[in-house]
Amino acid sequence: MTDVKIRVRDLYKIFGSNTTEAQKLLNAGHSKDEVFAKTGQVVGVNKVSFDVNAGEIYVLMGLSGSGKSTLIRLINRLVEPTSGAINIDGENIAALPQAELVKWRRKRVAMVFQSFALMPHRNVLDNAAFGLEMAGTERKVREKRAMEVLGQVGLHTYAAKYPHQLSGGMQQRVGLARALAVDPDILLMDEAFSALDPLKRIEMQTLMLSLQREQKRTILFVSHDLEEALRIGNRIAIMEGGQLVQEGTAHQIITQPANAYVHKFFEGIDTSRYLTAADLLDPVLNGHSYNGGPRVPWSTPLPEAMQIVLSINEPVGVFDAADQLMGSISARSLLVKMSQEARHV
Numbered sequence: 001m002t003d004v005k006i007r008v009r010d011l012y013k014i015f016g017s018n019t020t021e022a023q024k025l026l027n028a029g030h031s032k033d034e035v036f037a038k039t040g041q042v043v044g045v046n047k048v049s050f051d052v053n054a055g056e057i058y059v060l061m062g063l064s065g066s067g068k069s070t071l072i073r074l075i076n077r078l079v080e081p082t083s084g085a086i087n088i089d090g091e092n093i094a095a096l097p098q099a100e101l102v103k104w105r106r107k108r109v110a111m112v113f114q115s116f117a118l119m120p121h122r123n124v125l126d127n128a129a130f131g132l133e134m135a136g137t138e139r140k141v142r143e144k145r146a147m148e149v150l151g152q153v154g155l156h157t158y159a160a161k162y163p164h165q166l167s168g169g170m171q172q173r174v175g176l177a178r179a180l181a182v183d184p185d186i187l188l189m190d191e192a193f194s195a196l197d198p199l200k201r202i203e204m205q206t207l208m209l210s211l212q213r214e215q216k217r218t219i220l221f222v223s224h225d226l227e228e229a230l231r232i233g234n235r236i237a238i239m240e241g242g243q244l245v246q247e248g249t250a251h252q253i254i255t256q257p258a259n260a261y262v263h264k265f266f267e268g269i270d271t272s273r274y275l276t277a278a279d280l281l282d283p284v285l286n287g288h289s290y291n292g293g294p295r296v297p298w299s300t301p302l303p304e305a306m307q308i309v310l311s312i313n314e315p316v317g318v319f320d321a322a323d324q325l326m327g328s329i330s331a332r333s334l335l336v337k338m339s340q341e342a343r344h345v
Contacts, residue, residue, distance in 0.1 A: 005186070005218045006052040006075065011084030011094075013070055013242075016041035019082050032241045044070035044079070046242035055216040059233035061223055061265070067242040068222045072188050075220060076109045077101055088186070106135045110179035114191040116171045118163040118178075124150065125159040128177040135182065142181075149177040152211060169200035173207070180211070189221045193228070205232055226265040230254075230274065238262050250274050272338045275302040277318045278326060280309075282333030290317040290328045298326055302338075309334050 014022045014035075022041035025034065032043035045067045052058040060068040073079040075086060077093060086094045088108070096104060110131065118127050125146050126133075132142035150156045153173040163171055172193065179187055193201045209232060212219065223229050229236045230250045237247040238258075246258035254271045257263040278298040295317040296305055309316050315328035 003054040004051045005054040007087040009049045009085045011048045012082040013044035014041050014082045043242045048244045054218055056234040057219045057232050059221045059229040059236045061229050062239035066239040068239050069190055072190055072220055072222050109186045110182050110184040111188040112175050112179045112192040114195050116175045120163050124161050124174050127174050128181055131182040146181050149180045153177045168196055187217050187219045191222055277305045280329045280334050280337050281327035282330040285315055285328045290315055
Protein backbone atom coordinates (compact mmCIF):
# COMPACT_ATOMS: atom_id res chain seq x y z
CA MET A 1 0.00 0.00 0.00
CA THR A 2 1.23 3.49 -0.88
CA ASP A 3 2.12 5.66 2.10
CA VAL A 4 0.45 9.06 1.61
CA LYS A 5 2.53 11.79 3.25
CA ILE A 6 0.54 14.88 2.25
CA ARG A 7 -3.20 14.88 1.62
CA VAL A 8 -4.80 18.12 0.43
CA ARG A 9 -8.59 18.35 0.17
CA ASP A 10 -10.80 21.14 -1.20
CA LEU A 11 -8.15 23.79 -0.61
CA TYR A 12 -9.00 27.42 -1.43
CA LYS A 13 -7.01 30.60 -1.22
CA ILE A 14 -8.82 33.83 -2.07
CA PHE A 15 -7.11 37.16 -1.49
CA GLY A 16 -9.45 39.93 -0.34
CA SER A 17 -12.07 40.85 2.25
CA ASN A 18 -15.12 39.22 0.65
CA THR A 19 -13.94 35.65 0.31
CA THR A 20 -17.32 34.06 1.10
CA GLU A 21 -19.02 35.56 -1.93
CA ALA A 22 -16.04 34.78 -4.13
CA GLN A 23 -16.03 31.14 -3.04
CA LYS A 24 -19.75 30.84 -3.78
CA LEU A 25 -19.10 32.07 -7.31
CA LEU A 26 -16.24 29.61 -7.77
CA ASN A 27 -18.44 26.74 -6.60
CA ALA A 28 -21.09 27.87 -9.08
CA GLY A 29 -18.56 27.42 -11.88
CA HIS A 30 -17.27 30.96 -12.42
CA SER A 31 -13.64 31.43 -13.45
CA LYS A 32 -11.09 33.38 -11.41
CA ASP A 33 -11.34 36.25 -13.92
CA GLU A 34 -15.11 36.35 -13.57
CA VAL A 35 -14.83 36.29 -9.77
CA PHE A 36 -12.41 39.20 -9.87
CA ALA A 37 -14.69 41.18 -12.18
CA LYS A 38 -17.72 40.62 -9.93
CA THR A 39 -16.12 40.89 -6.46
CA GLY A 40 -12.62 42.32 -6.78
CA GLN A 41 -11.28 39.22 -4.99
CA VAL A 42 -8.19 37.49 -6.38
CA VAL A 43 -8.36 33.71 -6.60
CA GLY A 44 -5.05 32.01 -5.87
CA VAL A 45 -6.13 28.39 -5.41
CA ASN A 46 -9.54 27.02 -6.33
CA LYS A 47 -10.74 23.80 -4.67
CA VAL A 48 -7.53 21.82 -5.13
CA SER A 49 -7.21 18.23 -3.92
CA PHE A 50 -4.23 15.90 -4.33
CA ASP A 51 -2.05 13.37 -2.50
CA VAL A 52 1.74 13.24 -2.31
CA ASN A 53 3.29 9.90 -1.45
CA ALA A 54 6.15 9.56 1.01
CA GLY A 55 9.52 9.73 -0.71
CA GLU A 56 8.31 11.00 -4.08
CA ILE A 57 9.07 14.16 -6.03
CA TYR A 58 5.74 15.78 -6.89
CA VAL A 59 6.08 18.64 -9.37
CA LEU A 60 3.59 21.50 -9.55
CA MET A 61 3.56 23.10 -12.99
CA GLY A 62 1.73 25.97 -14.60
CA LEU A 63 2.09 29.32 -16.28
CA SER A 64 2.58 32.51 -14.30
CA GLY A 65 -0.53 33.21 -12.21
CA SER A 66 -1.74 29.60 -12.29
CA GLY A 67 -1.53 29.26 -8.50
CA LYS A 68 1.40 26.87 -8.16
CA SER A 69 3.57 29.08 -5.93
CA THR A 70 0.59 30.02 -3.77
CA LEU A 71 -0.24 26.34 -3.39
CA ILE A 72 3.22 25.32 -2.21
CA ARG A 73 3.19 28.17 0.32
CA LEU A 74 -0.16 26.97 1.63
CA ILE A 75 1.41 23.62 2.50
CA ASN A 76 3.50 25.15 5.30
CA ARG A 77 1.13 28.08 5.82
CA LEU A 78 3.42 30.84 4.70
CA VAL A 79 0.10 31.73 3.07
CA GLU A 80 -3.02 31.10 5.17
CA PRO A 81 -5.76 29.02 3.47
CA THR A 82 -9.24 30.43 3.02
CA SER A 83 -10.68 26.96 3.59
CA GLY A 84 -9.84 23.31 3.11
CA ALA A 85 -7.61 20.70 4.75
CA ILE A 86 -3.86 20.08 4.56
CA ASN A 87 -3.18 16.75 6.25
CA ILE A 88 0.43 15.70 6.79
CA ASP A 89 0.89 12.31 8.38
CA GLY A 90 -2.77 12.53 9.37
CA GLU A 91 -2.49 15.92 11.10
CA ASN A 92 -4.42 18.88 9.71
CA ILE A 93 -1.75 21.56 9.42
CA ALA A 94 -4.36 24.10 8.34
CA ALA A 95 -5.88 23.94 11.84
CA LEU A 96 -2.66 24.24 13.89
CA PRO A 97 -2.36 27.24 16.24
CA GLN A 98 0.51 29.57 15.35
CA ALA A 99 2.82 28.44 18.18
CA GLU A 100 2.44 24.76 17.23
CA LEU A 101 2.85 25.63 13.57
CA VAL A 102 6.22 27.27 14.24
CA LYS A 103 7.44 24.17 16.08
CA TRP A 104 6.17 21.92 13.31
CA ARG A 105 7.94 23.96 10.62
CA ARG A 106 11.27 23.83 12.45
CA LYS A 107 11.19 20.05 12.75
CA ARG A 108 9.36 18.78 9.69
CA VAL A 109 9.64 21.04 6.65
CA ALA A 110 12.19 23.21 4.84
CA MET A 111 11.92 25.46 1.81
CA VAL A 112 14.30 26.39 -1.02
CA PHE A 113 13.54 29.62 -2.90
CA GLN A 114 14.38 30.83 -6.40
CA SER A 115 16.18 33.89 -5.03
CA PHE A 116 18.67 31.86 -2.91
CA ALA A 117 17.78 34.12 0.09
CA LEU A 118 21.25 33.89 1.62
CA MET A 119 22.36 36.39 4.24
CA PRO A 120 25.27 38.36 2.75
CA HIS A 121 26.92 39.14 6.11
CA ARG A 122 27.15 35.43 7.06
CA ASN A 123 29.61 32.98 5.62
CA VAL A 124 28.61 29.75 3.91
CA LEU A 125 28.83 27.69 7.09
CA ASP A 126 26.64 30.09 9.08
CA ASN A 127 24.12 30.32 6.23
CA ALA A 128 23.87 26.53 6.06
CA ALA A 129 23.46 26.33 9.85
CA PHE A 130 20.88 29.12 10.11
CA GLY A 131 17.80 26.90 10.42
CA LEU A 132 19.41 24.92 13.20
CA GLU A 133 20.39 28.15 14.95
CA MET A 134 16.76 29.31 14.84
CA ALA A 135 15.75 25.97 16.37
CA GLY A 136 18.10 26.56 19.30
CA THR A 137 20.74 23.99 18.38
CA GLU A 138 24.06 24.67 20.09
CA ARG A 139 26.89 26.00 17.93
CA LYS A 140 29.15 22.92 17.80
CA VAL A 141 26.28 20.62 16.91
CA ARG A 142 24.83 22.88 14.24
CA GLU A 143 28.22 23.58 12.66
CA LYS A 144 29.01 19.87 12.50
CA ARG A 145 25.68 19.17 10.81
CA ALA A 146 26.13 22.13 8.46
CA MET A 147 29.54 20.80 7.37
CA GLU A 148 27.97 17.40 6.70
CA VAL A 149 25.37 18.82 4.34
CA LEU A 150 27.86 21.17 2.70
CA GLY A 151 29.85 18.04 1.95
CA GLN A 152 26.76 16.46 0.41
CA VAL A 153 26.37 19.41 -1.99
CA GLY A 154 30.10 19.65 -2.70
CA LEU A 155 30.83 22.89 -0.84
CA HIS A 156 32.60 21.85 2.36
CA THR A 157 35.81 23.60 1.22
CA TYR A 158 33.88 26.88 0.80
CA ALA A 159 32.58 27.05 4.37
CA ALA A 160 34.45 30.26 5.18
CA LYS A 161 33.47 32.06 1.96
CA TYR A 162 30.67 34.63 1.71
CA PRO A 163 27.74 34.55 -0.75
CA HIS A 164 29.17 37.30 -2.98
CA GLN A 165 32.26 35.13 -3.52
CA LEU A 166 30.20 32.29 -4.99
CA SER A 167 28.61 31.69 -8.39
CA GLY A 168 24.83 31.50 -8.71
CA GLY A 169 24.92 27.73 -8.82
CA MET A 170 27.06 27.55 -5.71
CA GLN A 171 24.75 29.95 -3.88
CA GLN A 172 21.82 27.72 -4.70
CA ARG A 173 23.76 24.74 -3.33
CA VAL A 174 24.14 26.66 -0.06
CA GLY A 175 20.38 27.27 -0.06
CA LEU A 176 19.79 23.56 -0.55
CA ALA A 177 22.30 22.70 2.20
CA ARG A 178 20.52 25.07 4.59
CA ALA A 179 17.25 23.27 3.91
CA LEU A 180 18.81 19.81 4.32
CA ALA A 181 20.62 20.74 7.54
CA VAL A 182 17.41 20.56 9.60
CA ASP A 183 16.79 17.04 8.21
CA PRO A 184 13.21 17.77 7.11
CA ASP A 185 10.61 15.16 6.23
CA ILE A 186 9.30 17.47 3.53
CA LEU A 187 11.25 19.72 1.18
CA LEU A 188 9.38 22.53 -0.60
CA MET A 189 11.18 23.96 -3.64
CA ASP A 190 9.70 27.01 -5.36
CA GLU A 191 11.27 27.52 -8.81
CA ALA A 192 14.49 26.61 -7.01
CA PHE A 193 16.66 26.32 -10.12
CA SER A 194 14.97 28.72 -12.54
CA ALA A 195 17.40 31.62 -11.88
CA LEU A 196 20.34 29.49 -13.02
CA ASP A 197 21.74 29.17 -16.52
CA PRO A 198 20.77 25.95 -18.37
CA LEU A 199 23.95 24.00 -17.58
CA LYS A 200 23.89 24.91 -13.88
CA ARG A 201 20.20 24.07 -13.78
CA ILE A 202 20.83 20.55 -15.07
CA GLU A 203 23.71 20.22 -12.61
CA MET A 204 21.43 21.10 -9.69
CA GLN A 205 18.73 18.72 -10.92
CA THR A 206 21.32 15.95 -11.08
CA LEU A 207 22.52 16.75 -7.57
CA MET A 208 18.98 16.75 -6.20
CA LEU A 209 18.17 13.41 -7.82
CA SER A 210 21.39 11.92 -6.45
CA LEU A 211 20.57 13.09 -2.92
CA GLN A 212 17.00 11.87 -3.30
CA ARG A 213 18.13 8.35 -4.15
CA GLU A 214 19.98 8.27 -0.83
CA GLN A 215 17.60 10.21 1.43
CA LYS A 216 14.10 9.59 0.03
CA ARG A 217 12.53 12.83 1.21
CA THR A 218 9.07 13.96 0.18
CA ILE A 219 9.60 16.84 -2.23
CA LEU A 220 7.11 19.34 -3.67
CA PHE A 221 8.81 21.13 -6.53
CA VAL A 222 7.31 24.13 -8.33
CA SER A 223 8.40 24.65 -11.94
CA HIS A 224 7.19 26.25 -15.15
CA ASP A 225 9.57 24.12 -17.25
CA LEU A 226 8.18 20.84 -18.60
CA GLU A 227 11.64 19.43 -19.39
CA GLU A 228 12.58 19.91 -15.73
CA ALA A 229 9.32 18.38 -14.54
CA LEU A 230 9.70 15.36 -16.80
CA ARG A 231 13.25 14.80 -15.64
CA ILE A 232 12.79 15.02 -11.89
CA GLY A 233 9.12 14.31 -11.16
CA ASN A 234 7.68 10.98 -10.09
CA ARG A 235 4.35 12.65 -10.76
CA ILE A 236 3.38 16.00 -12.24
CA ALA A 237 0.39 18.21 -11.43
CA ILE A 238 -0.51 20.96 -13.91
CA MET A 239 -2.38 24.05 -12.71
CA GLU A 240 -4.43 26.60 -14.63
CA GLY A 241 -6.42 29.50 -13.19
CA GLY A 242 -5.94 28.27 -9.62
CA GLN A 243 -7.21 24.78 -10.42
CA LEU A 244 -5.39 21.48 -10.77
CA VAL A 245 -6.34 20.40 -14.29
CA GLN A 246 -4.30 17.19 -14.58
CA GLU A 247 -1.90 15.05 -12.60
CA GLY A 248 -0.03 11.88 -13.46
CA THR A 249 3.30 10.38 -14.42
CA ALA A 250 5.34 11.88 -17.25
CA HIS A 251 4.01 9.13 -19.51
CA GLN A 252 0.39 9.83 -18.59
CA ILE A 253 0.71 13.59 -19.04
CA ILE A 254 2.36 13.24 -22.45
CA THR A 255 0.21 10.47 -23.91
CA GLN A 256 -3.11 11.65 -22.43
CA PRO A 257 -3.05 15.46 -22.10
CA ALA A 258 -6.27 16.69 -20.48
CA ASN A 259 -6.69 19.72 -22.73
CA ALA A 260 -4.99 22.12 -25.14
CA TYR A 261 -3.43 24.03 -22.22
CA VAL A 262 -1.58 20.92 -21.07
CA HIS A 263 -0.58 19.98 -24.61
CA LYS A 264 0.86 23.44 -25.21
CA PHE A 265 3.60 22.74 -22.67
CA PHE A 266 5.02 20.13 -25.07
CA GLU A 267 5.78 22.60 -27.86
CA GLY A 268 9.45 22.40 -28.79
CA ILE A 269 10.03 19.20 -26.80
CA ASP A 270 10.66 15.77 -28.30
CA THR A 271 8.48 13.62 -26.04
CA SER A 272 9.12 10.36 -27.91
CA ARG A 273 11.62 9.23 -25.27
CA TYR A 274 8.73 8.78 -22.80
CA LEU A 275 6.85 6.33 -25.00
CA THR A 276 6.44 2.66 -24.11
CA ALA A 277 5.58 -0.39 -26.22
CA ALA A 278 1.86 0.11 -25.46
CA ASP A 279 1.99 3.46 -27.28
CA LEU A 280 3.52 1.98 -30.42
CA LEU A 281 0.83 -0.49 -31.53
CA ASP A 282 0.07 -0.65 -35.24
CA PRO A 283 -3.69 0.05 -35.69
CA VAL A 284 -3.64 -1.63 -39.10
CA LEU A 285 -2.33 -4.92 -37.77
CA ASN A 286 -4.38 -4.81 -34.54
CA GLY A 287 -2.44 -7.84 -33.32
CA HIS A 288 -3.71 -10.15 -36.06
CA SER A 289 -0.27 -10.57 -37.64
CA TYR A 290 1.34 -11.78 -34.45
CA ASN A 291 2.24 -15.44 -34.88
CA GLY A 292 4.01 -16.28 -31.64
CA GLY A 293 7.31 -14.61 -32.53
CA PRO A 294 9.15 -11.91 -30.57
CA ARG A 295 7.20 -10.29 -27.75
CA VAL A 296 7.66 -7.47 -25.23
CA PRO A 297 5.82 -6.30 -22.10
CA TRP A 298 3.59 -3.25 -22.53
CA SER A 299 5.89 -1.10 -20.35
CA THR A 300 9.04 -1.67 -22.42
CA PRO A 301 10.73 1.73 -22.99
CA LEU A 302 10.97 3.05 -26.54
CA PRO A 303 14.75 2.51 -27.03
CA GLU A 304 14.50 -1.16 -26.09
CA ALA A 305 11.36 -1.73 -28.17
CA MET A 306 12.90 0.05 -31.15
CA GLN A 307 16.02 -2.13 -31.02
CA ILE A 308 13.90 -5.29 -31.13
CA VAL A 309 11.44 -4.12 -33.80
CA LEU A 310 14.09 -2.85 -36.21
CA SER A 311 16.23 -5.97 -35.88
CA ILE A 312 13.64 -8.35 -37.37
CA ASN A 313 11.24 -8.51 -40.32
CA GLU A 314 8.03 -9.40 -38.48
CA PRO A 315 5.64 -7.69 -36.04
CA VAL A 316 6.46 -7.80 -32.35
CA GLY A 317 3.67 -8.74 -29.95
CA VAL A 318 2.90 -6.49 -26.98
CA PHE A 319 1.46 -8.12 -23.85
CA ASP A 320 -0.23 -6.49 -20.86
CA ALA A 321 0.37 -7.19 -17.15
CA ALA A 322 -2.05 -10.15 -17.32
CA ASP A 323 -0.04 -11.62 -20.24
CA GLN A 324 -2.82 -10.86 -22.72
CA LEU A 325 -1.97 -9.77 -26.27
CA MET A 326 -2.62 -6.02 -26.71
CA GLY A 327 -1.50 -5.81 -30.34
CA SER A 328 1.62 -5.68 -32.45
CA ILE A 329 4.34 -3.18 -33.25
CA SER A 330 5.64 -2.88 -36.78
CA ALA A 331 8.54 -0.80 -38.09
CA ARG A 332 5.90 1.42 -39.70
CA SER A 333 3.95 2.08 -36.51
CA LEU A 334 7.18 2.69 -34.59
CA LEU A 335 8.43 5.36 -36.99
CA VAL A 336 5.02 7.01 -37.39
CA LYS A 337 4.53 7.36 -33.64
CA MET A 338 8.03 8.70 -33.09
CA SER A 339 7.51 11.27 -35.82
CA GLN A 340 4.18 12.36 -34.38
CA GLU A 341 5.61 12.84 -30.91
CA ALA A 342 8.67 14.70 -32.15
CA ARG A 343 6.44 17.12 -34.08
CA HIS A 344 3.53 17.09 -31.55
CA VAL A 345 1.00 16.38 -34.30
